Amino acid sequence: MRFSTKAIHIGNEPEAPSGAVTPPIYMTSTYSQRDQSEHDYARGINPTRTRLEQNLAALEEGKHGLCFSSGMGAITTALTLLKKGDHAVVTDDCYGGVFRIFTRIMNRYGIDATFVDMTDLVAVEDAVRPETRMVWAESPTNPRMKVVDLKELAAIAKAHDAISVCDNTFASPYLQQPLAMGIDLVVHSMTKYLGGHADVLGGALVMRRDDLHEPLKFAQNALGAVPSPFDCWLVLRGVKTLAVRMERHCDNAEAVAKFLSGHPKVERVLYPGLPSHPGFSIAKRQMRRAGGMMSFVLKDGPRTMDVLKRLGVVTLAESLGGVESLIEHPASMTHASLPPKELEARGISAGLVRFSVGIEDGEDLIEDLGRALG
Numbered sequence: 001m002r003f004s005t006k007a008i009h010i011g012n013e014p015e016a017p018s019g020a021v022t023p024p025i026y027m028t029s030t031y032s033q034r035d036q037s038e039h040d041y042a043r044g045i046n047p048t049r050t051r052l053e054q055n056l057a058a059l060e061e062g063k064h065g066l067c068f069s070s071g072m073g074a075i076t077t078a079l080t081l082l083k084k085g086d087h088a089v090v091t092d093d094c095y096g097g098v099f100r101i102f103t104r105i106m107n108r109y110g111i112d113a114t115f116v117d118m119t120d121l122v123a124v125e126d127a128v129r130p131e132t133r134m135v136w137a138e139s140p141t142n143p144r145m146k147v148v149d150l151k152e153l154a155a156i157a158k159a160h161d162a163i164s165v166c167d168n169t170f171a172s173p174y175l176q177q178p179l180a181m182g183i184d185l186v187v188h189s190m191t192k193y194l195g196g197h198a199d200v201l202g203g204a205l206v207m208r209r210d211d212l213h214e215p216l217k218f219a220q221n222a223l224g225a226v227p228s229p230f231d232c233w234l235v236l237r238g239v240k241t242l243a244v245r246m247e248r249h250c251d252n253a254e255a256v257a258k259f260l261s262g263h264p265k266v267e268r269v270l271y272p273g274l275p276s277h278p279g280f281s282i283a284k285r286q287m288r289r290a291g292g293m294m295s296f297v298l299k300d301g302p303r304t305m306d307v308l309k310r311l312g313v314v315t316l317a318e319s320l321g322g323v324e325s326l327i328e329h330p331a332s333m334t335h336a337s338l339p340p341k342e343l344e345a346r347g348i349s350a351g352l353v354r355f356s357v358g359i360e361d362g363e364d365l366i367e368d369l370g371r372a373l374g
């Protein structure tokens with residue numbers, strides 16, 4: 001089965017005995033064990049969740065899927081693979097919540113992290129220590145849109161007996177399948193492209209390795225950051241249109257990137273689909289298309305928020321990956337938890353804008369941006 005067919009059919013098989021084409025939402029906290037023993041308590045198992053987990057495993061070319069109440073719920077659970085004394089090498093351009101959990105929570109449990117620019121694979125090798133057990137990547141990264149060579153990264157992690165992880169939220173499994181490139185564990189914020197309609201929070205882990213699934217399944221139940229059956233149903237519904245949505249996100253993003261690149265008020269556009277982007281050739285190799293996310297830098301940094309507040313079709317808001325275009329200012333919004341020194345070191349300047357290009361008519365988006373930029 002090909003991607004779009006799997007997205008619609010895996011986990012969505014008609015329900016017996018009614019034949020309902022759309023899966024039911026099992027709103028139950030517990031199960032009668034008189035005639036069955038597989039289902040005991042809903043933190044551990046829920047049939048709507050199981051359907052979504054099967055669907056995501058298929059879309060990522062994985063074997064096992066596990067779903068959570070948020071992306072951070074998935075990430076926290078993944079970090080239970082580490083123990084006191086372990087070390088992780090983490091992309092320096094990561095979602096702010098990942099930086100926060102490594103530097104303010106995991107450090108209190110004796111787990112150390114080194115943040116490196118993963119476009120420099122020598123720097124990754126140099127950061128590895130004898131106690132390194134995890135290599136944590138995003139590609140493209142949030143918000144600088146760096147593209148990491150996932151095949152090479154997976155090989156480095158494997159050589160050092162460390163678990164390679166890729167947060168695939170920005171690309172979605174339609175555009176990029178890290179497990180097929182040798183990555184051990186895929187992370188998703190389902191809140192974004194998988195849900196696709198800005199109406200649900202969720203997270204997922206997908207893997208092939210049984211030896212990772214077993215402890216993570218245990219931790220899913222033990223930590224308890226599980227999604228509601230209704231939220232699982234919303235994501236299952238959202239995923240059915242993932243392929244067509246992603247194609248339109250890419251069409252619009254390509255047009256917007258071209259427009260912004262030629263605008264006199266814009267200093268630089270960071271979009272992996274532009275030949276001027278340093279990760280263009282790696283993105284071409286490992287992604288189907290360059291995606292719906294981009295960042296750009298305004299020449300007049302201090303006036304960035306004034307420009308963003310003038311937008312009409314595009315909404316000034318955090319989050320990404322929904323049908324509606326969202327724009328935000330990382331330095332004061334999504335990445336505000338980073339200390340000023342870290343913001344500067346990562347190039348998250350006053351003029352940097354992150355844009356989640358939606359699936360509205362691309363012409364309306366370009367007109368709106370043109371009006372706001374003046």
Ligand SMILES: Cc1ncc(COP(=O)(O)O)c(C=O)c1O
Nearest residue numbers: 070071072095142169189191202
């Ligand atoms: C790349 C990435 N990973 C993880 C997360 C966390 O996901 P959630 O907000 O669903 O907890 C986000 C949230 O913005 C994200 O952008």
